[in-house]
Amino acid sequence: MSNLDYKDFEKNDIHVLRQAQFVASMNVTFYLIISIAKIIIGNIAKSTALKADGYNGATDTLAYLIIIMGIAFAKRPKNQEHRFGYAKAETISTLITSILIIETSLWVIWKGIIDWVNNSSEKPDSLAAVIGIGSGVLTFMVFLLNKYFAKKIHSKPLLTSSKDQKWDGITAVLTGLAILVSDWGFPWIDKLTAIVIGLLMLRTGLFILNSSAFKLIDGFSNESLNQVKFELYKFPQVEEIVKINGREYENDIYISAIVKVDRSLTVSDTMKLTKTMQNYLQRRCGIFELDIQYVS
Known part of the structure; x- marks a missing residue:
């Protein structure tokens, strides 16, 4: 994609x-x-x-x-x-x-x-x-x-x-x-x-x-969710995925996650990281929208 x-x-x-x-x-x-x-x-x-x-x-x-x-x-x-x-x-x-x-x-x-x-x-x-x-x-x-x-x-x-x-x-x-x-x-x-x-x-x-x-009822397969987690862990900035949820609207997949990163990352860094992740997941998993909250 x-x-x-x-x-x-x-x-x-x-x-x-x-x-x-x-x-x-x-x-x-x-x-x-x-x-x-x-x-x-x-x-x-x-x-x-x-x-x-x-x-x-x-x-x-x-x-x-x-x-x-x-x-x-x-x-x-x-x-x-x-x-x-x-x-x-x-x-x-x-x-x-x-x-x-x-x-x-x-x-x-x-x-x-x-x-x-x-x-x-x-x-x-x-x-x-x-x-x-x-x-x-x-x-x-x-x-x-x-x-x-x-x-x-x-x-x-x-x-x-x-x-x-x-x-x-x-x-x-x-x-x-x-x-x-x-x-x-x-x-x-x-x-x-x-x-x-x-x-x-x-x-x-x-x-x-x-x-x-x-x-x-917003069911989402564990297999698909595990695949998304696997792809997210490929980013070195990601230390831990605290929580992740997915929902599917026919051809569109929405993912929301809470991700633990190093506290040295600035707001600008996390914004760039989110955009990079979304573009990557669009190609790899067909993710339509990615919503990430960062904690340290």
Whole structure:
């Protein structure tokens, strides 16, 4: 990372947010088309599994819409009441997404169980298998594109969604294969697959919920904090790191620390040291802002 001052960072963040919003919009269109196709074909072909996969995609469509709204809100400039800006709006949108996924997954599991009990001998049409496998291949291709753009613009909500998308692609292909087996004389597999899809959705939702909730309560990994401490100790003026805290606002990391230095250092020396440390940590750890208090 090159040395950027505060205004350069803000301009960069707005540019990243706009790119993330555009990519998320494209995903909404893709998921909307695929989901509608799966639900319609699932009803026509009498496949509980394909309908469940369609509802999974519909959930992702709503999830991306929520992320877009979160990104749009996150673009609001900093003010006196929100000195760290509105970046956490992205995290909140991710949290809402996880709750939506969990709710839909429970409904899909319940529907799969009901259909298994009531229609255990009804076989799905092979058309459902073709749609399932074809949509899975397309979804996996979109996942690769999303992963590339998410890493390029350093958007964590998009990266989180792309991970979910990878499993969507794999799930769709496996769903298609399960429908084929069901059509060959094992109709119960179609219903069982719907239940499994619901369980996978539940697992994904719980994972995203845990991750976003951790960020909202200012959780910061010990590994990242230890890395920052390791880099700070490289400065010979630092005798001891008395206390250090970190917080993360999506793409921005804020570090505050109390550092013990030699009492011979002047105020001017510590100001220069802080600036040098911040520039160094920006390059090494992606630190957005460093707040240091010195004691002797």
